[in-house]
Amino acid sequence: MMRTWHSARRLLPLIAVFGTVLAGCGREDLSVLRPQGPAAESSLGLMKLAISIMIVVLLIVFSIAAYVMIRFRRKPGQNEIPEQIEGSFKLEVLWTVIPLILVIVLAVPTVRTVFALGDNHSGDKNAIKVKVTGHQYWWEFEYPDYGIKTAQDLIIPAGKNIAFELATKDVLHSFWVPSLSGKIDTNPTGATNRFSFSAPKEGVYRGKCAELCGPSHGFMEFKVKAVSNDEFKQWIKAQKAPAVLPEDPALAQTFKEQCLKCHAVGDQGLSVGPNLTGIGSRESVAGILLNDDTRQDGAPVEENLKTWLHDTQGVKPGNLMPDPKQDMGLTDDEIDRIADYLAGYKLN
Amino acid sequence: MAQAAHTLDHPKPLGHGVKRHTGLMDWITTVDHKKIAILYLWAGGFFFGIGGIEALLIRWQLIKPMNNFLDAQTFNELITMHGTTMIFLGVMPVIFALMNAVIPLQIGARDVAFPFLNALGFWTFLFGGVLLNLSWVMGGAPDAGWTSYTPLSTSAYSGTHGVDFYTIGLQIAGLGTLIGGINFLATVITMRAPGMSFMRMPMFAWTTFITSAIILFAFPAITVGLVLLTFDRILGANFFEPGAGGSPVLWQHIFWIFGHPEVYILILPAFGIISEVIPTFARKRLFGYSSMVFATILIAFLGFMVWAHHMFTTGLGPVANALFAVSTMLIAVPTGIKIFNWLFTMWGGSVRFTTPNLFASGFIPTFTMGGVTGVMLASAPADFQFHDTYFVVAHFHYVIVGGLVMGLFAGLHYWWPKMFGRMLSETLGKWTFWTFITGFHLTFFVQHFLGLMGMQRRVFTYLPNQHFDTLNLVSTIGAGLMGVGTLIFLANIVITSRKPMDAANDPWEDGRTLEWSIPSPPPEYNFKQTPLVRGLDALWKEKVAGNKGMTPAEPIGPIHMPSATPLPFIMSVGIFIAGLGFMFSRDDFGGGFVSFLFNNYIVTGLGLLITFGAMLMRSLYDDHGWHIEPEELEGR
Numbered sequence: 012m013m014r015t016w017h018s019a020r021r022l023l024p025l026i027a028v029f030g031t032v033l034a035g036c037g038r039e040d041l042s043v044l045r046p047q048g049p050a051a052e053s054s055l056g057l058m059k060l061a062i063s064i065m066i067v068v069l070l071i072v073f074s075i076a077a078y079v080m081i082r083f084r085r086k087p088g089q090n091e092i093p094e095q096i097e098g099s100f101k102l103e104v105l106w107t108v109i110p111l112i113l114v115i116v117l118a119v120p121t122v123r124t125v126f127a128l129g130d131n132h133s134g135d136k137n138a139i140k141v142k143v144t145g146h147q148y149w150w151e152f153e154y155p156d157y158g159i160k161t162a163q164d165l166i167i168p169a170g171k172n173i174a175f176e177l178a179t180k181d182v183l184h185s186f187w188v189p190s191l192s193g194k195i196d197t198n199p200t201g202a203t204n205r206f207s208f209s210a211p212k213e214g215v216y217r218g219k220c221a222e223l224c225g226p227s228h229g230f231m232e233f234k235v236k237a238v239s240n241d242e243f244k245q246w247i248k249a250q251k252a253p254a255v256l257p258e259d260p261a262l263a264q265t266f267k268e269q270c271l272k273c274h275a276v277g278d279q280g281l282s283v284g285p286n287l288t289g290i291g292s293r294e295s296v297a298g299i300l301l302n303d304d305t306r307q308d309g310a311p312v313e314e315n316l317k318t319w320l321h322d323t324q325g326v327k328p329g330n331l332m333p334d335p336k337q338d339m340g341l342t343d344d345e346i347d348r349i350a351d352y353l354a355g356y357k358l359n
Numbered sequence: 360m361a362q363a364a365h366t367l368d369h370p371k372p373l374g375h376g377v378k379r380h381t382g383l384m385d386w387i388t389t390v391d392h393k394k395i396a397i398l399y400l401w402a403g404g405f406f407f408g409i410g411g412i413e414a415l416l417i418r419w420q421l422i423k424p425m426n427n428f429l430d431a432q433t434f435n436e437l438i439t440m441h442g443t444t445m446i447f448l449g450v451m452p453v454i455f456a457l458m459n460a461v462i463p464l465q466i467g468a469r470d471v472a473f474p475f476l477n478a479l480g481f482w483t484f485l486f487g488g489v490l491l492n493l494s495w496v497m498g499g500a501p502d503a504g505w506t507s508y509t510p511l512s513t514s515a516y517s518g519t520h521g522v523d524f525y526t527i528g529l530q531i532a533g534l535g536t537l538i539g540g541i542n543f544l545a546t547v548i549t550m551r552a553p554g555m556s557f558m559r560m561p562m563f564a565w566t567t568f569i570t571s572a573i574i575l576f577a578f579p580a581i582t583v584g585l586v587l588l589t590f591d592r593i594l595g596a597n598f599f600e601p602g603a604g605g606s607p608v609l610w611q612h613i614f615w616i617f618g619h620p621e622v623y624i625l626i627l628p629a630f631g632i633i634s635e636v637i638p639t640f641a642r643k644r645l646f647g648y649s650s651m652v653f654a655t656i657l658i659a660f661l662g663f664m665v666w667a668h669h670m671f672t673t674g675l676g677p678v679a680n681a682l683f684a685v686s687t688m689l690i691a692v693p694t695g696i697k698i699f700n701w702l703f704t705m706w707g708g709s710v711r712f713t714t715p716n717l718f719a720s721g722f723i724p725t726f727t728m729g730g731v732t733g734v735m736l737a738s739a740p741a742d743f744q745f746h747d748t749y750f751v752v753a754h755f756h757y758v759i760v761g762g763l764v765m766g767l768f769a770g771l772h773y774w775w776p777k778m779f780g781r782m783l784s785e786t787l788g789k790w791t792f793w794t795f796i797t798g799f800h801l802t803f804f805v806q807h808f809l810g811l812m813g814m815q816r817r818v819f820t821y822l823p824n825q826h827f828d829t830l831n832l833v834s835t836i837g838a839g840l841m842g843v844g845t846l847i848f849l850a851n852i853v854i855t856s857r858k859p860m861d862a863a864n865d866p867w868e869d870g871r872t873l874e875w876s877i878p879s880p881p882p883e884y885n886f887k888q889t890p891l892v893r894g895l896d897a898l899w900k901e902k903v904a905g906n907k908g909m910t911p912a913e914p915i916g917p918i919h920m921p922s923a924t925p926l927p928f929i930m931s932v933g934i935f936i937a938g939l940g941f942m943f944s945r946d947d948f949g950g951g952f953v954s955f956l957f958n959n960y961i962v963t964g965l966g967l968l969i970t971f972g973a974m975l976m977r978s979l980y981d982d983h984g985w986h987i988e989p990e991e992l993e994g995r
Contacts, residue, residue: 037812037826043744044811057741065731072698072727079705080720083641084712092903093708098647102703103696107650110695114688117738121688122681124740129677147516182511183607185672185747189813193743196672199510199601202608204674221672221747221815223504224511226431229818299822308824328431 041217043189050192050208053124060120064113128193131174131205138174138207139167145177145184145197147224148231148330149285149298159250160275162285164293165235168243169213177204185222188235194221210237215294226329234294249358250288254279257352266349269339273332276356284332289358290316297327313354320346380923388923390474391883395481396459396778400771402485403452409492410444411845413437418802418838421831424823434819435502436521440492442505443525446625447532448488450763454628455480455539457770458567460778462543464874464881465561467552467890467897472545474921475977480538482931487532490938494524501525504817506614507588509599509607514592520942526589527938533578533585534934540574543567552873553912554892558652561872561896562645565652566631569659570624576663577620584613593945608673615666623662625759627655629766630697633719636769637701639869640716641708644896647700654693654700661690671742680739687737694730698723713867714788718769721796725765729757732807747817750810756803768795768848776862779855780880787851795844801837805830871899876909884918887911887992915993917986924982930973937966 036044046052132138142153143165153160167173177186179197187194192208210216220231238246254277256263271280274287291312295301296319301309309315321343323332335341341349380388386398417437420429429437459477463470471477494500501521503512512522547568551560560568588610590596597603599610638645645651667675667683701723712720732754736742745751768791775783809830814821821827865875873890874881876898888911894900901909940962948954956962 036808038824041813041825042811043813051744054740054744057738058735058744061735061738061741065735068695068731069724069727072702073724075699075702075706076720076724079702079708080710080712083705083708083710085642085709089709091709093641093643095644096646096707097644098650098700099703102699103647103650106699107692107696110692114691114734117734118685118688121684121738121740125677125681125684128740128743182516183508187747187815189744193740194672194746195674195743198674199607201601202606202674217813219813219815223435223508223817225516226435226819228435229431229815229820232822301822 038217040190040215046190047212047214047216048191048208048210050128051190053128054193057117057120057124061117064117068110068113128206130207132172132207133174133176133205135172135174138172140174140176141165141167143175143177143186143197145179145181145186145220145224145231146285147181148220148227148327150186150218150220150231150233151180151282151285154247157247157251159247160282160286161250161288163233163295163298165218165233166243166246167210167235167237168240169237170209170211171240172207172209174207175205177206178202182224183222184220184224184231186218187221188216188218190216191235196222210235213237213239227327230297230299230327232295232298236294246358251277253277254288255356257349259348262345262348262352265341265345266352269335269341270349287353287356290356291354292357292359297323297330299327311354313351316350316353317347320350378923384925385923387928388925390470390478390921390923390927392459392463392471392474392477393778393880393883395477396456398481398485399452399456399459400778402481402488403449403456406444406448406488406492407450407453408845410441410449411842413441413444415838415842417441418835420819421821422835423832424821424825424828426820429819431819432499432502435504435817436495436500438817439501439504439507439521439525440495443491443501443529444488445759446505446621447529447536448484448491450625450759450767451536452484452488453767453771454570454625454763455484455536457632457767457774458539458543458628461774461874462546462564462567463550464777464877464885465564465872466547466550466555467873467886467892468546468550469885469889469918470921471542472549473542475924475927476538476542478924479927479930480535480542482535482927483538483934484532484535486931486935487528487530487535490531490935491524491528494521494528497524506618507610508614509588509591509605509610510601512588512592513599523589523592523942526585526592527942530582530585530589531931531934531938533582536574537578537582540571540578543571544575547571552886552889552892555897558649559892559895559897562634562648562651563628563631566627566634566655569655570627573620573624573627573659573662577617577624580613581617581621584610584617587613589941593941608670611670611673612666615669616663619666619669620659620662622755622758623658625763626766627658629722629763629770630655632766632770632773633701633722635872636715636719636773637704638896639773639867639871640711640713640719641705642711642869643704643708644871644899645700646703646706647696648895650696651700654696657693658690661686661693665690668737668739668742671739672746684737684739684742688734691730691734698727698730711869713772714783714785714792715769715773715867717789717792718765718772721792722762722765722769725757725761725796725799729754729761732757745810747815748810749806749814749816752816753803753806753810756806760799760803765796768792773867774874775855776866777874777879777881780860780862781855781858782862782866783851783855787847787854791844791848791851793844794840794847798837798840798842798844802834802841803837805833805837809834865898871896873897873909876901884920884987884992888915889913915989917988918992919984919986921984922982924977926973926977930970933966933969933971933973935966936969937963940964940966 036042039045046055140156144151149162151162152165177197178200184197185194191210195204195206214237216235218233218235257266273284274280275282276287296315300315302312302315303309304311319326320335333339335346420426499519499521503517503522510516587598591598597605599605599607634645665687667679668687671680736745772783772788812826814827862879864878890909891912943957944960
C-alpha cells in the first residue's frame with residue numbers, strides 16, 4: 012500500500028506538468044481546455060476522465076508492445092521454433108472483462124451528463140430566451156421577450172441561464188462557443204434545436220460555425236459578450252431606441268434606399284441581412300474583421316468597415332451581400348462616409 | 360510494367376481454340392483474379408496519388424494563418440475530393456487488390472466464385488472513379504464535403520455539376536464494390552479447399568468474409584441515398600428539401616447508416632493483414648484465433664448500431680445520444696481483444712523485423728491511439744466539443760492512415776513477391792516505414808490539440824493569434840514527410856520491377872498459409888492439384904510434419920478455366936456514358952444537336968443500350984470456358 016502511494020506520488024509532478032500544459036493550451040476565450048462556464052466544464056470533466064482511462068490503457072499497450080518487440084526479437088543464428096500457443100482462456104477473459112469495466116466507468120457519467128445537459132431551460136422563467144438563426148455566413152440573435160434582434164455579437168447577462176432556440180435560414184450551421192459550451196447544429200425549421208448554457212464571468216468569448224456551410228464557413232465567427240445585469244438592461248434599452256441616421260440628409264437618403272432594403276437600424280429597415288443597430292460598438296465587422304484600436308488583433312472599427320464595404324467578396328468569399336459599388340452604384344466617397352457613420356453608431 | 364512478364368511466363372496452350380489476348384487487350388479482357396488484383400492495385404494507387412496531392416495542397420494552404428495560396432471554393436472542392444477519393448477510390452480498391460491477390464490462394468481455390476463479375480466490379484469502380492475526377496475539368500469538383508450534407512449539397516446551394524459527379528460517380532463505383540463484396544462472400548463460402556472448415560480459415564480470409572458481409576448490408580443504404588439526392592438535384596424531387604417537406608436530417612441518417620459500417624469495411628481487412636503478418640514473422644500461431652474470429656463478427660455487428668454517434672450535435676435528444684454513446688463504447692471491447700491477441704502472438708515468439716512486420720508492429724500502438732480517441736468521442740457530452748473539430752480529423756486519420764494504410768503497406772510488402780515474383784527492397788522498405796510513420800505522427804498528433812484549442816475542421820484558413828500557427832506548421836511538415844515516404848515506396852516499386860523475377864514459393868521462409876505453397880507468382884490456375892487442408896495454418900502444419908509441400912486432394916486432371924471477355928469493360932463504358940448523359944440532361948447547350956441529344960435522354964439511352972446489349976450478349980451466348988490439359992501442366 013505504502014509503495015503504491017510512493018510511486019503515485021512520484022507521478023504527481025508529472026500530473027502537475029500535464030495540467031499546466033493543458034491549461035496553457037489555447038486562448039482563454041476560445042479553448043475547450045480552459046472552460047469558462049458550467050456546460051464547458053462538464054464536457055471537460057468527461058474528457059479528463061476519458062483521457063485518464065485512455066492514458067492508462069495506452070501505457071499498458073505500449074509497455075507490452077515495447078517489451079515483446081525487444082525481448083522476443085530474433086537474434087542472429089537463432090533458429091528454433093517457438094512453442095505454438097493456441098491462446099489462453101484466462102488471459103482472454105481478462106482482457107475482455109477489464110475493458111468492459113473501463114467502458115462502464117466511462118459510460119455511467121456519460122449517460123448522466125447527457126441527461127444533465129439535456130436540460131434546455133425552455134420553460135425556465137428566469138432564463139433569457141434567445142433565438143439563434145444561422146445564415147450564410149452570419150449569425151442572427153433574436154430576443155423574443157424584448158422584441159429585439161441583433162447580429163454577430165450575442166450580448167448576455169453573466170450568470171444567467173440562456174435558453175437557446177436554434178434554426179437556420181439556409182444550409183446547416185453549428186453554433187459553437189468552445190470556452191462556454193459544446194456545439195449544436197442549426198437545422199431548418201421543423202428540426203429546431205434547443206439548448207442552454209451560461210457564462211458566470213463577464214467577458215468576451217469567441218464563437219465559431221462548426222458545420223461546413225460554404226466557402227466562407229471558416230469566417231462565420233461571432234462573439235458572446237457576457238455583461239452585468241445592469242449593462243444588459245441598458246443595452247436592451249439602447250437597442251430599442253429610435254434609429255440614428257446619418258446627419259447629412261443626402262447620405263441618409265442613400266443609406267435608407269440602398270442599405271435598409273436588407274438591413275435594419277433601430278425601428279427602421281428590414282431584417283434580411285444583419286441588424287446594424289449599434290454596429291460601431293461591436294467586437295467585429297462581418298464577424299471576421301476584429302475591431303481593436305490597439306491594432307494587436309485587428310484594426311479600428313471604421314477601418315474595418317471600409318475594408319468590408321469596399322471588398323465584401325474579398326473579405327468573405329461567397330457572401331450574399333450585393334457589392335456597394337458594383338451592384339448598388341455607391342461612390343467610394345459615399346461608402347467611406349457610410350462607414351464613418353456606422354463606426355460612430357455606438358450603443359453606450 | 361512489372362507484370363507484363365507475368366503472361367510470358369505461361370506458354371500459350373496449343374490446339375484448344377482459346378483466344379489468348381496480349382498487351383492492353385489482355386488487361387481489358389482478363390477475368391483472372393491475380394490480374395484483376397494488379398489492375399485494382401494500379402488504379403487504386405493512381406487515385407491514392409491524386410488524393411495525396413490533394414492532401415498536400417490542403418496542408419500547404421493551412422501552413423500559416425490567413426494564407427491565400429488557395430481560394431475558399433477550391434479549398435472546399437479539395438477537401439471533398441480528398442476524402443471521397445481516398446476512401447472510395449484509393450484505399451478500398453487497394454483492399455480489393457489484396458483480397459483478389461490473396462483470398463483464392465489462401466483458401467486453395469483456382470479463382471473467385473464469379474470471375475466475370477470480378478472483372479465487372481473492377482471496371483465499374485474504375486469508370487466511376489474516372490467520372491468523379493472528371494469534375495475537375497468539367498465545371499468544378501463537388502464542394503459539400505465527402506459527407507455531402509443537405510441542403511449544402513442540393514442544387515440551390517451547390518450550383519455546379521460537382522455534386523452530380525459525386526452522386527453518379529460514387530453510384531457507379533459503389534456498384535463495383537457491391538459486386539466485389541457479393542463475389543467474395545460466395546467465394547469464401549463455396550470455394551474453400553477440402554478440409555478447410557471455417558475455423559481453419561486464415562484470419563485475412565475471415566476478415567474478407569465479414570467485410571464482404573458488411574458491404575452487402577451497408578452499400579444498399581448509400582445506393583438509396585445517392586439515388587434520392589440525384590433525384591433531388593436533377594429531377595427536382597424533394598426528399599431532402601425542407602421547404603417542400605423533405606428532411607436534411609434524413610440524409611445524415613442514410614449517409615451514416617452506410618458511413619459507419621464503411622469504417623469497419625476499411626479497418627477489418629487491415630486487422631486481417633496484421634493477423635497474417637505478425638504470426639509469420641513471430642514464427643508463432645495467432646494467439647486466441649477463435650476469439651479473433653468472434654471479435655471480428657462482433658465488431659461488424661456492433662458497427663451497424665452506432666451510426667448516430669456521428670450526429671450527436673444534430674439534436675436527436677438525450678435518449679438517442681445516451682444509447683448511441685454506450686453502444687459505441689462497447690466496440691472498444693472486441694477491438695481491445697484483438698490488440699492484446701496480437702501482442703501475445705509476439706510474446707514468446709521469435710520476431711523478425713522485416714518491412715511488413717515493421718508496419719504491422721507500428722500499426723499496433725498507432726491504431727490503439729486512434730481507438731482510444733474513438734472511445735473519447737463516444738462520450739456524447741465530450742463529443743459536443745470534439746465534433747467537427749481537428750480532434751475528429753486527428754482521430755479518423757489515426758484509424759484510417761495509422762490503421763488501415765499502415766496495414767495496407769504491411770500487406771503490400773508482405774504479398775508483393777507473391778503478386779509479382781520479386782521481393783521489394785528491404786532497405787527502401789524500412790526507409791518508407793520510418794519516414795511515413797514519423798511524418799504521420801507529426802501531421803496528426805498535433806491536430807488533437809488544434810481541435811481542443813478551438814479549430815474547427817473544413818476551414819480554408821484561420822485568423823492569427825489563436826495559438827494555431829505553430830501546430831499547423833508542424834502538421835504541414837509532417838504531411839510532407841509522409842509524401843516522401845510514399846515516394847520512396849514508389850521508387851522501391853520501380854527499382855524492384857527491373858530486377859529478375861526470382862522470388863521463391865515461400866520467400867519469407869516462415870509462410871504459414873496456402874499461398875506460400877505455390878510458385879510466386881502463381882500460374883494462372885493457381886493449384887495444379889487442389890491441396891488437402893489438415894488444420895489452421897495449413898502449410899505450417901505440413902512443414903512441421905516434415906512434408907515438402909501440401910498433400911494434394913485430387914489427382915492431376917484437366918483444369919477448367921473461365922474465358923477472357925471484353926464484356927465487363929463494355930458494360931462499364933455504357934454505364935459511364937449513361938451517367939454523364941443523365942447528369943447533363945437538364946443543361947442548356949445553346950440549342951442545336953447537342954442539346955437535342957442530352958435533353959431527350961438520348962445519350963443516357965445510348966449508354967444504357969450498350970450496357971444492356973452487353974448483358975444480353977452475355978445471357979444469350981453460352982461460354983463454357985476452356986480446359987488446361989494435364990500434359991500442359993506437366994510440361995511446365
